[in-house]
Every structure is written in C-alpha cells, then in structure tokens.
Amino acid sequence: MLERVLIAGSGGQGILLIGRILARAGMLCVPHVTYFPAYGAEVRGGTSNCQIVLSDEEIHSPVPDQFEAMLILNQESAKRFLPRRSDTTRVVLNTSLCDVTDSDSLTTIPATDIANDLGEIRCANFVMMGAYLASSNCVPAEALEECIRMELAGKPPALIDLNIEALEIGLNHER
Amino acid sequence: MAERVLMNGNTALGEAAIRAGCDCYFGYPITPQNELTSYMATYMPPNGRVFVQAESELAAINMVYGASAAGKRAMTSSSSPGISLKQEGISTLAGAELPAVIVNVQRGGPGLGNIAPAQADYFQAVKGGGHGDYRQIVLAPDSVQEMHDLTFDAFDLADAYRGPVMILTDGRLGQMMEPFELRPAVTPGTDKPWAVTGAAERDPNLVRSLYLVVEELEQLNLRLQAKYREIESREVRVEERMTDDCDILLVAYGSSARACKGALNEARAKGYKVGLLRPLTLWPFPSARIRELAAKVKTIIVVEMSAGQFIEDVQLAAEFQTEVLLENRLGGFVPEQRDILKRVEGLSKC
Incomplete structure (x- = not known):
C-alpha cells in the first residue's frame, strides 16, 4: 500500500491540522508514515499545504512528486496543484471556493457551505477529510475520529463533537 | 516495548535532549528550527531545567560556555545564519575543552538565503567554522528516529571527549513528522572534576582558552590533536546498503541519503548494482571505508545539497582509485530519487 496525499488551501482553514490528524491515524494502521508541512512564511489568508505519505515500505521522501489523493480547499490551490495530478489521482474539491471545470474525474463537495450550515465555517476541513475517507480505504473513519479527539484534547467538547459531525457529513455526502 | 510516537524532527530532538539530561538550553529563534526552541521553552522548566531565550545567538553560545564550565549538560540550536554567529563561541568551547551540543537545522544560504532545507554548511561544520586548530564531532541523522537517538550520543560524546559536538541536520528533517520510538531517560554519569563548581574544599579549577x-x-x-586522532580511530559511524557487490556507490548523508535509499531500491529492481554508504559521523569522516570501497567500485556518485563540499572529502578518501561524480541541488532543493536514478542509468549507457 502506498498513499501519497496532498492537502492544500488557505492559511486558517486548518490544512496542517487535518494533515497531522491523518498522519496520526495512519500511524495506527500503516507501518510507515510521514507528514511534511509547508512551513515558515504561511500566514492566515495566504496559502497552506501539507503532504502525507502512508506506506507499507520505508518512505524515502516525505515530499512526493506524485499523489494518490489531493484535497483542494480553495481556488488558488486548485490552480497550483491540479495540473500536477495524474490520471489516477483521486481529487476532492471544495466547490464552495473552487471553480469546477471537469467534475467527472473529481469528488466535488461544497465543504465550506456545509460547514456554514453547521454553524462553524472552520469545520470545512473535516467535511473535506470525510469526503476523502469515503474514497480511500487506507485509514478507517474510527481511527481518524480517535485521532481528532487526541489532537484536539483540551478544546471544548462541543467543538470536538462538531468536527466529528463535519467529518461524518463528508463521509456520507452524495457525490 | 518502547513508546512509539509521532513528532517532527525538531521536537524529537528536543525530547531526546531532555531525556539525555540536558540541564540548560539557550537559543534564539530562527526558522526552520523554531519548533525545537519552542519545545524546550515548554518542557525544560517543568522538568526543573533551565531555558533561556537569549538576546542573540552570540549570547546563547556564551551561556552554553558558562553552563558547561560549571559542569552542566548544555546545548544551543539554530539554523545556518545563526550558526555562523556562534562560530567564535564554538572555537572558544573547543579551546577551553568544554562539552557542548550545538544543533544546526540547515537552511539555504549564503547570507540569509531562505528557509528551505540545505546542506551548504558542510565545510563550516567539519572543517571548523571558527578559528584555530580545532575539530568538532559532527553527527548527521537521516530520520526522525535518528534526530532523537543521535542527540543522546551527542551529549555522551561531548562529555567523553570534552568538546563541542554538532548535530548537522536540515529543514526537511526538522519539519517532517515520522513515527519513532522514544528512548528512556538516562542519568548522565560523567564525572567532571575539571568543572568550576565551588572550590571551598579543593584547589580551584580554571577553565580558559587563553594561553599567552x-x-x-x-x-x-x-x-x-591527540584527542582528535583518538576520536578518528574510535568514533566513525556509517550505514551501508548493498555495498557487498556494488559497481556504483552512492555516498550521501541526511536528507540526500534518504533520496539515495529510494533510488537504490529502484535501481536494484532494474538490475543496476548500486550500493550506498551513508556517514552518520561527518567528522570523524569514514575515509578508510571509502578508500576500501573505491578500490572495488567503478563509479562513486556523491549526492549533496551543496555545490561540491561533501564531495571533496569523498575524493580525498577515494585517492583517485575511481571516478567520483557529483549529483547535487542548490538553494533549498532536495535531490529527487528520480534524478539520482537517471544519473545511474546514464552511467550504464556510457
């Protein structure tokens, strides 16, 4: 098994948070995991991305040149990263903030609108993560939920529950 | 069984320092090593240790001097431009024969450069960036596990040989997260009869680097020099992969070596007889082993994130027994597995 995942959006969308949670969940069920954030100059409103590799074999580069999956949360990231997908890359696109050109080969989900309806726009990242999990079998949703609780330990329980609800909406979204 | 955790290289290193009995950390922020300074700020004081965010890199390295002279395990960390500022202090530590751990999470240079990973501080680290005839042991991890493990070794080596030890890593290894096994905490056992700890009941000790x-x-x-020869004879460490029957030998350290490991597997699968030698100690340098392998292989390819620094030591060790080629990237790029593979395939066509 080799799953190379790119998560990209704008600073403040919780890109690095869901990346870390995916890596943490991966660690529970896959022998080798790496997580690499775009670091340093990222600010709220700027761009943000991270790369996660889950593999049965030793991982040599935490910064792959090809991806099995991409989670794209804003238009700037779509412009930058969609040209780098291959025919087999599974793309999850946040249609609330991205223009859709060829929806046939993409999983599309209005994640930001769904999060708004839930009353917390910052949950859009977990809606996206849910939609990704529905298209992937490398990390079970239960492991991811467990890791959300671990990573957000100390945050208000209502917020943690809301994020898990967002994850489940993403998981069950009709595409 | 050891506890398996997911942390980035910078924090895995910080946790190792605490577990290795680091008494004092002095640092000044700089990307891409900030997670280390931040981790020490969070976890040193609750563990009864000293954390000081110094007013400058110079202050930090001189605080290390003071703490070390008093017999404490002390460390500082920075990234390339900040390490340049520390060089006078490192030379002074070497002259005063004081143990210290210095971490360089390298970024692109020269000057302020950028914050991307690089290996362009190789000369500075292994040839002595400061003045005078001194050496420092230089350790080069290539995984988060080694960022953790080699930190324990760094403190032990610094105490054993009474001198500065540098962990030379880069922004990629500092920033990436990977699962690794935590090592249990140790109690440092080194006796330091030379330390300035109060002379009420003994003759005073003097720690100095000034000898007029x-x-x-x-x-x-x-x-x-006698100490350095002893280190060279006892402390060389390498990892080798498939060097028994190789025609093409890759030589690399740190993030470059990781890319080589991927290229090695791919090349072997295609039938190319490739091997890898990865120094874990950049000084002392594994010259003898490289000389031995140079006598057997057809080609050595040195992979580095610098403009031909590391290759000089490989060439010296290889003693013109075989061709030594350079495969490198500059300015913050990490060599890619495919580029190294292409180089190997290109050779075989000649």
Whole structure:
C-alpha cells in the first residue's frame, strides 16, 4: 500500500491540522508514515499545504512528486496543484471556493457551505477529510475520529463533537 | 516495548535532549528550527531545567560556555545564519575543552538565503567554522528516529571527549513528522572534576582558552590533536546498503541519503548494482571505508545539497582509485530519487 496525499488551501482553514490528524491515524494502521508541512512564511489568508505519505515500505521522501489523493480547499490551490495530478489521482474539491471545470474525474463537495450550515465555517476541513475517507480505504473513519479527539484534547467538547459531525457529513455526502 | 510516537524532527530532538539530561538550553529563534526552541521553552522548566531565550545567538553560545564550565549538560540550536554567529563561541568551547551540543537545522544560504532545507554548511561544520586548530564531532541523522537517538550520543560524546559536538541536520528533517520510538531517560554519569563548581574544599579549577605562554598553547594544541586522532580511530559511524557487490556507490548523508535509499531500491529492481554508504559521523569522516570501497567500485556518485563540499572529502578518501561524480541541488532543493536514478542509468549507457 502506498498513499501519497496532498492537502492544500488557505492559511486558517486548518490544512496542517487535518494533515497531522491523518498522519496520526495512519500511524495506527500503516507501518510507515510521514507528514511534511509547508512551513515558515504561511500566514492566515495566504496559502497552506501539507503532504502525507502512508506506506507499507520505508518512505524515502516525505515530499512526493506524485499523489494518490489531493484535497483542494480553495481556488488558488486548485490552480497550483491540479495540473500536477495524474490520471489516477483521486481529487476532492471544495466547490464552495473552487471553480469546477471537469467534475467527472473529481469528488466535488461544497465543504465550506456545509460547514456554514453547521454553524462553524472552520469545520470545512473535516467535511473535506470525510469526503476523502469515503474514497480511500487506507485509514478507517474510527481511527481518524480517535485521532481528532487526541489532537484536539483540551478544546471544548462541543467543538470536538462538531468536527466529528463535519467529518461524518463528508463521509456520507452524495457525490 | 518502547513508546512509539509521532513528532517532527525538531521536537524529537528536543525530547531526546531532555531525556539525555540536558540541564540548560539557550537559543534564539530562527526558522526552520523554531519548533525545537519552542519545545524546550515548554518542557525544560517543568522538568526543573533551565531555558533561556537569549538576546542573540552570540549570547546563547556564551551561556552554553558558562553552563558547561560549571559542569552542566548544555546545548544551543539554530539554523545556518545563526550558526555562523556562534562560530567564535564554538572555537572558544573547543579551546577551553568544554562539552557542548550545538544543533544546526540547515537552511539555504549564503547570507540569509531562505528557509528551505540545505546542506551548504558542510565545510563550516567539519572543517571548523571558527578559528584555530580545532575539530568538532559532527553527527548527521537521516530520520526522525535518528534526530532523537543521535542527540543522546551527542551529549555522551561531548562529555567523553570534552568538546563541542554538532548535530548537522536540515529543514526537511526538522519539519517532517515520522513515527519513532522514544528512548528512556538516562542519568548522565560523567564525572567532571575539571568543572568550576565551588572550590571551598579543593584547589580551584580554571577553565580558559587563553594561553599567552607559547609553550603552554603548543601543549594544549598537542593534547587536542591527540584527542582528535583518538576520536578518528574510535568514533566513525556509517550505514551501508548493498555495498557487498556494488559497481556504483552512492555516498550521501541526511536528507540526500534518504533520496539515495529510494533510488537504490529502484535501481536494484532494474538490475543496476548500486550500493550506498551513508556517514552518520561527518567528522570523524569514514575515509578508510571509502578508500576500501573505491578500490572495488567503478563509479562513486556523491549526492549533496551543496555545490561540491561533501564531495571533496569523498575524493580525498577515494585517492583517485575511481571516478567520483557529483549529483547535487542548490538553494533549498532536495535531490529527487528520480534524478539520482537517471544519473545511474546514464552511467550504464556510457
């Protein structure tokens, strides 16, 4: 098994948070995991991305040149990263903030609108993560939920529950 | 069984320092090593240790001098431009024979450069960035596990040989997260009868690097050189992969070596007889082993994130027994597995 995942959006969308949670969940069920954030100059409103590799074999580069999956949360990231997908890359696109050109080969989900309806726009990242999990079998949703609780330990329980609800909406979204 | 955790290289290193009995950390922020300074700020004080965010890199390295002279395990960390500022202090630590751990999470240079990973501080680290005839042990991890493990070794080596030890890593290894096994905490056992710990019941100790009498300074230098020869004979460490039957030998350290490991597997699957030698100690350098392998292989390819620094030591060790080629990237790029593979395939066509 080799799953190379790119998560990209704008600073403040919780890109690095869901990346870390995916890596943490991966660690529970896959022998080798790496997580690499775009670091340093990222600010709220700027761009943000991270790369996660889950593999049965030793991982040599935490910064792959090809991806099995991409989670794209804003238009700037779509412009930058969609040209780098291959025919087999599974793309999850946040249609609330991205223009859709060829929806046939993409999983599309209005994640930001769904999060708004839930009353917390910052949950859009977990809606996206849910939609990704529905298209992937490398990390079970239960492991991811467990890791959300671990990573957000100390945050208000209502917020943690809301994020898990967002994850489940993403998981069950009709595409 | 050891506890398996997911942390980035910077924090895995910080946790190792605490577990290795680091008494004092002095640092000044700089990307891409900030997670280390931040981790020490969070976890040193609750563990009864000292954390000081110094007013500058110079202050930090001189605080290390003070703490070390008092017999404490002390460290500092920075990234390339900040390490340049520390060089006078490192030379002074070497002259005063004081143990210290210095971490360089390298970024692109020269000057302020950028914050992307690089290996362009190789000369500075292994040839002595400061003045005078001194050496420092230089350790080069290539995984988060080694960022953790080699930190324990760094403190032990610094105490054993009474001198500065550098962990030379880069922004990629500092920033990436990977699962690794935590090592149990240790209690440092080194006796330090030379330390300035209060002389009420003994003759006073003096820690200094100033020797105005030339005979005395020559004696110090001869003692240092004897120590360095001992380190060279005892502390060389390498990882080798498939060097038994290889025609093409890759030589690389740190993030470059990781890319080589991927290229090696791919090349072997295609039938190319490739091997890898990865120094874990950049000084002392594994010259003898490289000389041995150079006599057997057709080609050596040195992979580095610098403009031909590391290759010089490989060439010296290889003694013109075989061709030594350079495959490198500059300015913050990490060599890619495919580029190294392409180089290997290109050779075989010649």
